Amino acid sequence: MTKLLITGSGGRMGQALIEAGNLDAETEVTATHDKGEDLAAAFSDVNAAIDFTMHSFTKQVLEQALATNTPLVIGTTGHSDEEKAAIVEASKTLPIVFAANYSIGVNTLFWLTSKAAQILGNDRFDIEVTEMHHRHKIDAPSGTARRLLEILNEETGTSYEDDVAHGRVGNIGARPKREIGMHTLRGGDVVGDHTVMFAADGERVELTHKASSRMTFASGAVRAAVWLQDQPAGLYDMQDVLGLKG
Ligand SMILES: NC(=O)C1=CN([C@@H]2O[C@H](COP(=O)(O)OP(=O)(O)OC[C@H]3O[C@@H](n4cnc5c(N)ncnc54)[C@H](OP(=O)(O)O)[C@@H]3O)[C@@H](O)[C@H]2O)C=CC1
Numbered sequence: 001m002t003k004l005l006i007t008g009s010g011g012r013m014g015q016a017l018i019e020a021g022n023l024d025a026e027t028e029v030t031a032t033h034d035k036g037e038d039l040a041a042a043f044s045d046v047n048a049a050i051d052f053t054m055h056s057f058t059k060q061v062l063e064q065a066l067a068t069n070t071p072l073v074i075g076t077t078g079h080s081d082e083e084k085a086a087i088v089e090a091s092k093t094l095p096i097v098f099a100a101n102y103s104i105g106v107n108t109l110f111w112l113t114s115k116a117a118q119i120l121g122n123d124r125f126d127i128e129v130t131e132m133h134h135r136h137k138i139d140a141p142s143g144t145a146r147r148l149l150e151i152l153n154e155e156t157g158t159s160y161e162d163d164v165a166h167g168r169v170g171n172i173g174a175r176p177k178r179e180i181g182m183h184t185l186r187g188g189d190v191v192g193d194h195t196v197m198f199a200a201d202g203e204r205v206e207l208t209h210k211a212s213s214r215m216t217f218a219s220g221a222v223r224a225a226v227w228l229q230d231q232p233a234g235l236y237d238m239q240d241v242l243g244l245k246g
């Protein structure tokens with residue numbers, strides 16, 4: 001039985017993770033942590049920790065995971081480059097899964113996006129990405145959309161800094177071929193929608209994923225925590241857990 005710590009236990013994902021961790025036959029949630037509580041005590045007797053909280057809190061979670069040699073699943077999004085570098089550094093001595101999205105459907109969307117970009121390219125096809133989330137989400141674009149853009153950048157030889165256009169306004173002129181449009185929508189209780197669109201003269205391909213329950217992310221993260229028990233130190237993502245690489 002894998003003993004799990006869930007940080008951010010009072011949050012939307014924290015609640016789903018407690019449910020998923022106690023539903024899985026191989027895991028049990030034996031420790032929880034929320035703001036203001038003793039983090040070191042929470043890490044004292046667990047086999048893995050799952051963190052879906054706030055980007056600025058990750059540093060403290062990494063410190064405790066390193067101090068107690070506890071494998072870590074990170075679902076939090078919105079990290080700065082410096083915060084991401086701290087995760088990479090910690091993964092030299094600790095097994096860590098760090099993924100913008102733990103649903104099997106979105107990880108299939110990542111794979112499909114890569115294949116579609118290889119086949120269609122960005123010469124005849126214009127590439128646009130949209131995402132929509134609930135009104136409470138604090139980072140934009142979503143971590144999942146950032147990962148989709150990374151994949152599209154890799155496949156088309158474009159860059160996030162130079163070629164991604166975040167929304168459009170005014171007399172912007174005709175669309176440059178290399179441009180990838182990124183459009184963020186926020187409203188209501190939307191759990192998470194992502195679309196990658198390839199639009200050409202005469203035809204259009206749209207790849208869409210819509211999450212309707214946070215349990216899809218939570219059960220994926222619990223699966224990642226169980227998988228992590230047998231892994232050496234290193235930085236992994238959900239594609240590794242699902243065996244979708246290669
Ligand atoms: N990778 C994936 O598959 C998914 C990732 N996410 C990501 O997970 C994160 C959390 O999302 P969500 O659950 O909706 O957010 P919530 O705001 O509902 O929950 C965040 C939780 O973290 C706690 N928290 C915030 N700051 C701190 C801190 N400094 N110290 C300790 N605890 C803290 C909050 O406590 P308090 O309420 O007291 O502030 C709250 O319990 C986001 O980054 C989101 O993008 C979400 C879904 C799927």
Ligand SMILES: O=C(O)C1=N[C@H](C(=O)O)C[C@H](O)C1
Binds near residue numbers: 137144145193
């Ligand atoms: O904050 C959320 O809710 C979500 N965040 C993740 C992201 O930023 O991609 C994953 C999911 O779409 C829900």
